[in-house]
Amino acid sequence: MLIYHPHFPKFTPFILTRQPPGQQKICPCAAGAGGFAAGCFSRKMGVFPDFSAMKLTLALPALFRPADDAPPLPELPAFNQILRYGRVAHLPRRPSEFYARHLWRGSLLAHAKAFAGLPPEQPAAFASPVWQQMGMHQASIVGGEYLHIDAEEAARLCTELSAFYREDGWTFHVVRPDLWLLAKPSESDWQVAPLPDVCGQVGSSAQACGADALEWLAKQTEIQMWLHAHPVNQTRAAQGLPALNGLWLWQDATGEQTADWVAASSPWAQFAEGEKIDAPYNFAALLAHIEETARPVSEAVVWLDDLAATVHMGDVSAYCDILESWETHWFAPLLGALRTGRVRQLAVETDGEQGGSLVLTRRSLRAFWKKRRVFRGTGWA
Numbered sequence: 001m002l003i004y005h006p007h008f009p010k011f012t013p014f015i016l017t018r019q020p021p022g023q024q025k026i027c028p029c030a031a032g033a034g035g036f037a038a039g040c041f042s043r044k045m046g047v048f049p050d051f052s053a054m055k056l057t058l059a060l061p062a063l064f065r066p067a068d069d070a071p072p073l074p075e076l077p078a079f080n081q082i083l084r085y086g087r088v089a090h091l092p093r094r095p096s097e098f099y100a101r102h103l104w105r106g107s108l109l110a111h112a113k114a115f116a117g118l119p120p121e122q123p124a125a126f127a128s129p130v131w132q133q134m135g136m137h138q139a140s141i142v143g144g145e146y147l148h149i150d151a152e153e154a155a156r157l158c159t160e161l162s163a164f165y166r167e168d169g170w171t172f173h174v175v176r177p178d179l180w181l182l183a184k185p186s187e188s189d190w191q192v193a194p195l196p197d198v199c200g201q202v203g204s205s206a207q208a209c210g211a212d213a214l215e216w217l218a219k220q221t222e223i224q225m226w227l228h229a230h231p232v233n234q235t236r237a238a239q240g241l242p243a244l245n246g247l248w249l250w251q252d253a254t255g256e257q258t259a260d261w262v263a264a265s266s267p268w269a270q271f272a273e274g275e276k277i278d279a280p281y282n283f284a285a286l287l288a289h290i291e292e293t294a295r296p297v298s299e300a301v302v303w304l305d306d307l308a309a310t311v312h313m314g315d316v317s318a319y320c321d322i323l324e325s326w327e328t329h330w331f332a333p334l335l336g337a338l339r340t341g342r343v344r345q346l347a348v349e350t351d352g353e354q355g356g357s358l359v360l361t362r363r364s365l366r367a368f369w370k371k372r373r374v375f376r377g378t379g380w381a
Contacts, residue, residue, distance in 0.1 A: 055299045055345045057259065058330065059102050061095060062307040063350035070377045071316040074324040078332035082348060083373045085365050086358035088380045095308075096194035096253050098351035102301050103264060104255035104271040111271040116173040116181050123187045126250050127172060127180040128195040129157070131242040142312050143199045144178030145267050147242055151177050153232050157244070164226060176267055182249060190216040192250050196268070200312045216249060223247045261290075264303035279304055282329035283337065304330070319377075338362050354379035 065071070093101070104111060113124055129144040151174070158172035158180055165171075169185040189211040208216040224246050227233060233243040260274040263286060269276060275295070279302060280286045290297055304326070310319040337343040341362055349357040358380060373381075 054297050054343055056343050057301045057347040057349055059301055059303045060350050061098055061305050062311045064352050064354045064379055065377050067378045071320055073377050074320055076323060076327045076375055078327055078335045080374055081335055082331060083375055084370050085367055086360040089357050091356040092353050093351045093355050095196035095351050099196055099268050100253045100255040102257060102303060103269045105257040105273050107252055107254055109252040112175045112181055116175055118183055123184045125182045127182040128248045129244045130246045130248050132246045138201050140201055141199050143195055146309055149177040157232060178267060188212040194250050194253050195248050220249060259299045259301040261297045261300040266303055266305050283333035339365060
């Protein structure tokens with residue numbers, strides 16, 4: 001599925017869907033919605049993963065849209081069943097808190113400094129390249145993970161920014177093309193929202209506060225001017241790519257990952273602990289991979305962040321298409337796996353003001369007296 005941002009008419013399309021089944025490395029004997037056939041690797045070895053003991057969390061950032069921006073949704077019978085029988089726990093979370101809940105453990109800044117070869121005691125902050133457009137009362141910001149930044153561009157910009165700020169003692173280091181580190185002579189007293197919280201439409205509340213807030217604002221503005229005429233952006237413009245016209249300077253986010261197994265294609269899962277794979281195309285591929293590894297999985301998280309890009313880009317049509325795809329590839333098979341006992345517990349979680357979790361088990365499906373519910377796209381109700 002391809003979506004386009006209205007400000008990027010010549011932009012290479014964003015790819016929001018996973019690879020089709022034919023391009024996945026899937027156990028050849030996985031059948032249907034997670035079925036098994038004789039001859040599978042783990043069965044040949046006499047190993048039978050106990051899926052009935054697995055707690056599976058489907059983490060879906062940006063599942064809910066604002067009430068004034070809720071589109072007519074496609075039919076989602078399986079998800080409506082999950083909504084009907086699940087036990088809801090409301091827990092509002094900012095995107096950064098939701099990412100930290102599932103994708104890493106401990107200080108993200110400490111992980112990044114270790115990766116970049118900086119000593120633990122080095123004062124540092126994150127510097128995230130973004131595309132931004134300033135309005136009268138708010139700004140539109142798109143994070144680097146959607147901007148197709150290559151390693152060469154990131155390395156060149158970090159090297160030249162370090163030279164530009166040599167007198168200030170600032171040096172920039174690439175953690176990955178969409179996430180850089182700023183090493184400084186001393187700590188700065190600014191508090192600012194992490195990048196995942198400012199992508200999309202943001203107002204003045206996203207500005208920094210603290211004793212050094214004016215320094216933060218001055219540096220952000222100066223870097224915007226430096227990037228404006230940079231040859232890297234001239235080349236990107238010639239290629240029809242959006243400019244890297246800003247750096248979002250922010251500090252840290254502390255992770256609380258508990259799952260021992262994470263399936264996520266997000267770059268934010270770079271420092272996930274335990275076993276990690278790319279998010280599979282569907283539930284059948286997930287089960288096939290677990291069976292191939294022949295290792296017990298007690299708690300697994302499947303992170304599907306396709307909807308987040310639709311919020312950043314304002315693409316309502318893609319939001320509906322993704323939900324319809326998930327109905328076939330995830331919601332219906334997961335509901336079937338609960339009924340057969342293949343999965344012990346399913347949790348669907350999301351972020352935002354209406355966020356929280358929806359938890360159900362095989363026993364939950366016996367509550368025939370519960371009222372039917374229809375997902376409207378704005379919350380659990």
